Each structure stands twice: as structure tokens, then as C-alpha cells.
Amino acid sequence: MYWGSLSEFLEMGGYGLYVWTSFIITALCMVWEILALWRRRAAAIAESRGIVRDIR
């Protein structure tokens, strides 16, 4: 373990704002992409069921 304390870890030697913004926005983008795909999949399934219902 490199860090001595939690506050030291969060401060990142004065660069905390830049480091944490980078990591958090990257994480948010990836989580958002997964959620968006989940919604897209649900919508695509609902839509294809509708098509089949219309035909039958």
C-alpha cells in the first residue's frame, strides 16, 4: 500500500480534482453505456414481440 491515510489518498498530492474527475467520468460513461444497452435491449424485445403479434 502506497498511501499513509485516506485523506492523503483523496488529495492525490494536490491533483485530486483532476485524477478523480478522470476516473469517475470514465466509470460513469461505462456504467451509462451498460444501462443504455439494457434499455435498448428491452425496447427491441418489446418491439419485436409487437411485430409478431401484429402478424399473427
Next chain:
Amino acid sequence: MNWSKYSAPLAFYPLAGRMIPWFGTVAALAIAVGLYIGLLVAPTDFQQGEAYRIIFVHVPAAWMSMFLYVVMAVWAAVGLGLNARLSFMMTQAIAPTGAMFTFLALLTGAMWGKPTWGAWWVWDARLTSELILLFQYAGVMLLRTSIDDQRRADRASGVCALVGVVNIPIIYFSVQWWNTLHQGASVSMTAAPKMATIMLTGMLLMTFGFWMYSLAVILSRARCVILERESLQLWSKPSSVPEVAGVR
């Protein structure tokens, strides 16, 4: 095993569904260990201070942005050459993830540039060519949505993806060809890495994790695209219905 049968979207659909959880799990593990090493174990950089830790997301995102573009262009080439539907679907599935990593590479680069260079952005060859890559991804996606006819949309965005691949070597070699503010490559095929082993390990683990994440997400999007474009065929094949009905 006859792999060519998986070039049919209907055969590919369940195969992709079985692979996604594996890629997702491996991605989560690699990213967790990569973050542990990058944020908690790796020592500081004596020149850049703690700001250097941004490379643990910046470099993997930048590598993925270029790598995914090449993969997308290869699928476009296969699609244009063999007129294969699944190839164009893969092109369509890769573009948003590639664009996201390009955006993240630019954003995290700005987050590193401000404290280190004193500027969020400079019109440097590396940064400018990476920004052009973002516009190329946008072009490939917009061209598809702006053309109603599916086959023409496939071909137009495929040609756009294929032509744009010339920018990839420009991005990669920009730090050698021009006198850029962006530093040269720390890791290359030809020379020993110019960084400590523990930092390199963390960075490679993050890259591997992002790669596996991309595979999971792209396969998942490809399944959505198959559902959206071929739902009639999917539902007309009774054996595939239970697979589609269960949201996984």
C-alpha cells in the same frame, strides 16, 4: 466445428449471448485489480506527481479508441467485400463504444494536460488527430442514421469507416512525425517500456479490462441490432424464441 455458420445473424445471436457474461466477468476482475494497482499500490511519478495516475484510464481509453476503429474498419471491409449482413451489424455495434473511448481519451487527456502543461487543450498533432477520430466515429454513426434504406446505410457508413482508417497511423506516429507537446510512446513494440514494472502492470491490466469490457458491450449491442433489424426472422424460428424471450 464449422465456424462459418456463425456468420448468419440468427446463429450468431445465441453464441454472442453465451459469451457476454464471460467477457463481462473477466473485464470486471481485470479492471478491479488494475484499479487496485494503479490507485493503491503503484508509487508516485517523480516528475509528474500523482497526476500521472490519470494514465491508468487515459492510455487504455486511447488505445481502445484506435484499436476499435481498426476492428470496425475491418468489419466494414468484410461487409463491403462479401456483402455480409453480420459484418455491417458489427460495424454498427462497435462505433458507439469506440466514440465513447475517444471522448474519454480526450477528456482524461485534458485532465492531465491542465495540471501538467498548464492548458486543457493545445492544437498539437496527437490531440488534433484524436479529435478528428471522434468526428470520424460521429460521421460513421450519423451517416447510418441519415439514410433510410438499410443496405445503402450499411454501405455508406462502411465506406466512411474504411476511408477514415488512414487517420489511425497518423494518430499513432504523430508523436514521431511532428514535434508535439504530447509525449512520445512509453510502451512500444520495438523497445523496452520506459516505465516502472508495477505501473506497466497496472496499465496493461486496465487495457485488458477495457478490451474485455468492449467485447461484452459490443456483442451485447450487436444482439440489439440483430433484434432490431431481423426480429421477424428471429421470431419465425421457433427454437430461438425462448432465447429471445428471456431478457439476459
